[in-house]
Amino acid sequence: MTKIMPSDAATVALCAEIYQPTAIAGAFDYYDAGMDDGICWALKRRDGFDIVIFRGSVTRQDWLRDVQALALPSRIGRVHSGFYAGMEHMWADLKPMLSQPAIVTGHSLGAARADVLAALMTVDGVSPVARIVFGEPKPGLLDFAKLITGIPGRSYRNGDSTHHDLVTDVPFSFPPEQYVHPTPIIPVCCRPAGVEFTDLGVFAWHHIGLYETALAALHSQEKVA
Numbered sequence: 001m002t003k004i005m006p007s008d009a010a011t012v013a014l015c016a017e018i019y020q021p022t023a024i025a026g027a028f029d030y031y032d033a034g035m036d037d038g039i040c041w042a043l044k045r046r047d048g049f050d051i052v053i054f055r056g057s058v059t060r061q062d063w064l065r066d067v068q069a070l071a072l073p074s075r076i077g078r079v080h081s082g083f084y085a086g087m088e089h090m091w092a093d094l095k096p097m098l099s100q101p102a103i104v105t106g107h108s109l110g111a112a113r114a115d116v117l118a119a120l121m122t123v124d125g126v127s128p129v130a131r132i133v134f135g136e137p138k139p140g141l142l143d144f145a146k147l148i149t150g151i152p153g154r155s156y157r158n159g160d161s162t163h164h165d166l167v168t169d170v171p172f173s174f175p176p177e178q179y180v181h182p183t184p185i186i187p188v189c190c191r192p193a194g195v196e197f198t199d200l201g202v203f204a205w206h207h208i209g210l211y212e213t214a215l216a217a218l219h220s221q222e223k224v225a
Contacts, residue, residue: 003048005103008154009212009219011051011132015107016212018042018055028053030097037086038065039113043097049129050100052117056108056135056208066109066137069171071179076119077144080137080171080179083112091120101129107208108167111136111155115182118148127151131183134211135165138179145182157185158205158214165205190214 017027018040024031028042040055057063068082076084094117102121106114111133118131119140131153139145157168164187173179190213192204199207 005049005130006046006051007215007219008132008156009215011103011105012107012134012156012208012212012215014042014044014051014053015105015110015134016208018053018110019058019208023055032090032093034086037089038062039086039090041090041094041110041113043094045100048100049103050098051103051105052094052114052128054104054106054110054113054117056106056110062109069179071141071177076116076123077140077147078177079116079119079140079144080112083109083116083137083139087113087116087120091117091124095124095126098126102126103130103132104128105132105134107134107211108137108206112139115139115148118151118153119144122147122151134208134215135167135206136181137167137170138173138181140180141178142180145180148182153183154186155181155183156188156211156215158188158190158210160189160191163205166203167206188214188218190217 029045030043034040038061042053044051065082070081071078072081104114131151133155136155158165171179190210
């Protein structure tokens, strides 16, 4: 019997959940705060799928890794060194836990780490069945991107005709380091209100809650159609 994948609205809800204190309190089947490798991630088992969720930037170490944008040659191609840091260790921890086809997901820094994990899994012969990311920065150069373009995936960017989530524009690309997104960007729209502007300023469109609202609305429209 074919298992039905969770909707992207359900997936982004998990990405929002990992930012909450309830993540530590048992909202996931496994939660790793990243005390050893600096990577906060969780595992949620659904019927037929293991969903691997990465948190975005919260700690000082997260922010430092965000700006370590030198393209590093690696076994998965030339990848953003900060996004790659710690991921080999994380993948070694995750590998024995997987018992079903995997979906990888994340928001912001977590989206880039989902990309890196997809690449590591691919070169090790266990590609994920889907890669669903939100507010994704560009994780690597073209050779890295080509490695995971064959994985079914969607990358969502919040915005309207005037503004959009600026995190999706970085790292900026200058020859010879041409950073790219592995798959085309899918636009969604949930406009920020006062609290997002207060908290995030020019990055107000990046807030995970806006992605959650936008995907919930999109999912409702698809169900009606």
